[in-house]
Amino acid sequence: MELFSKIKSRMHAGKPSMSSSVLHSAANSDRKVFAHYMVGITYGQTQAQWGHDVNTAKEAGIDGFALNIGPSDHYTDIQLQQAYTAAEKAGNFVLFLSFDMAAGEWPVSRVVSLINHFKESSAQMTVHGTPFVSTFEGPGWAENWFSVRMQTGGIFLVPDWSSLGPYGVGEKLDLIDGAFSWDAWPKPGQTRVASTEDLIYKHTLNGKKYMMGVSPYFYTKLPQWNKNWYCPSDSLWYDRWQQVLEIMPDFVEIITWNDYGESSYICDTVPAQVVEGADKYVSDYPHAAFRAVLPYLIAAYKAGSTQIDYLGEDTAIAWYRTTPAMAGEDGDTKCGQGGSESAAEGTKDVVSVMAITKGSTSVTVAIGGHEKVFRTKSQIPISYFEMPFDCNMTGLVTLEMNGKTTRGPWITNKCCDGQVNFNSVAIQV
Known part of the structure; x- marks a missing residue:
């Protein structure tokens, strides 16, 4: 059982200074x-x-x-x-x-x-x-x-x-x-x-x-x-x-x-x-x-315990590569230091999402015209989701929660010099 499923959240509304109130x-x-x-x-x-x-x-x-x-x-x-x-x-x-x-x-x-x-x-x-x-x-x-x-x-x-x-x-x-x-x-x-x-x-x-x-x-x-x-x-x-x-x-x-x-x-x-x-x-x-x-x-x-007060607003982040792993050559990049398989075989084509919420709410991820809605649970203040994509699913990436929307770089099939960049971008809402 994941640790975060045990968290008993006592979260409140408001937006204090991160450096003081959140850590009190x-x-x-x-x-x-x-x-x-x-x-x-x-x-x-x-x-x-x-x-x-x-x-x-x-x-x-x-x-x-x-x-x-x-x-x-x-x-x-x-x-x-x-x-x-x-x-x-x-x-x-x-x-x-x-x-x-x-x-x-x-x-x-x-x-x-x-x-x-x-x-x-x-x-x-x-x-x-x-x-x-x-x-x-x-x-x-x-x-x-x-x-x-x-x-x-x-x-x-x-x-x-x-x-x-x-x-x-x-x-x-x-x-x-x-x-x-x-x-x-x-x-x-x-x-x-x-x-x-x-x-x-x-x-x-x-x-x-x-x-x-x-x-x-x-x-x-x-x-x-x-x-x-x-x-x-x-x-x-x-x-x-x-x-x-x-x-x-x-x-x-x-x-x-x-x-x-x-x-x-x-x-x-x-x-x-x-x-x-x-x-x-x-x-x-x-x-x-x-x-x-x-x-x-x-x-x-x-x-030393997950039973803490969190006084911040709901937040979500997403990170993803901007091309599918098979959109270009792997540049001989290996999976892991000393590994033998291609990096393309060791990664997934997904938009990864991590959300911190006070209760149950919707987190929407869109890639071009494709959209997926995830639902957080009130008993689990920290959630993790993945939205898969592939070479047929490209376009502008958006992350939406509680009426706020962030737009991230496009996912495309075009690789610089024909080689996949295995770094990610990260966005937040």
Whole structure:
């Protein structure tokens, strides 16, 4: 039985600020939700852009950014300072350093210097008074953390060593204070994401903190980095949050805020951040609508129970590809990293819909002249629906609920350069 069928909704009318009223029932929770922010694509970024990102994330109920940094970008220090300044100014928004160990070799002195420089910031995420620190990979660097702890006066280390798997991480518990899992997408051969590894992590960590990765989507096609795969994402945003509310990890990290190259972004698109090659599948493919459901989901997670008050208006989002999977060549895109089957075989031609409603209401999806009406149930405030389409069913996409209508990009049979774009667009009503 799905978790959301158990939710006892006590929703009321009105439209409060997402950053305060919606989250009131979870204000004292130790659970936090972060978003993974790629600092390496922020060359020349302004203070104003950092301020916009921080405030936009706050409005969605996100508590802070995990600042992913590499060892060689000369602009890292400038951008980190701007990020911390923006977070300090906004208030009630935290940051922590996430050292990308797959991007190059990190000198211990550099890691120590960065932690010490920012640890006194009012925006620094701390646990038990020590700065929270994470990584992307780096199990081979593990023994260096002893020295880092000594030279910084202590850290709270929650690395992502997903390459080891949960059992491998369990063999290094003396080095860490918790673990972060990057396992947020279906594996090759799977059509929906599983929570098996999350449960193993929680057991293996033996009481240490667990940070669970959650993502809305995945598609990458960057030949210069030998990256060309899609992970089934038709119901991913819904499925993964349902698993969060079942597992109730200590922390959640949304993967990602702004990784356009992997189509996992939920931010307002910033063209200057889009890496070369990704513009072909990111331009005109907004993902900001994924954030619309976050205030409710985060409030439920922080409360540790789905029995919470939600003071917002009914909302619905939809995400979909703008061409059928067989409308063009697959571009040799595989289904899953290391997968062998075509991405076209691992996805469905559907408009995916996630709705949050106070009671029973109708949600209408239309593609050209084809229309389908879904009905939410008063006992189930979070609903998920799919409207199939194919090469004979194209046209303008509309999403309607409670008298409000949003128009999305057309579904067509025309593919750029004859190849299918496996990224999605997201819209909200």
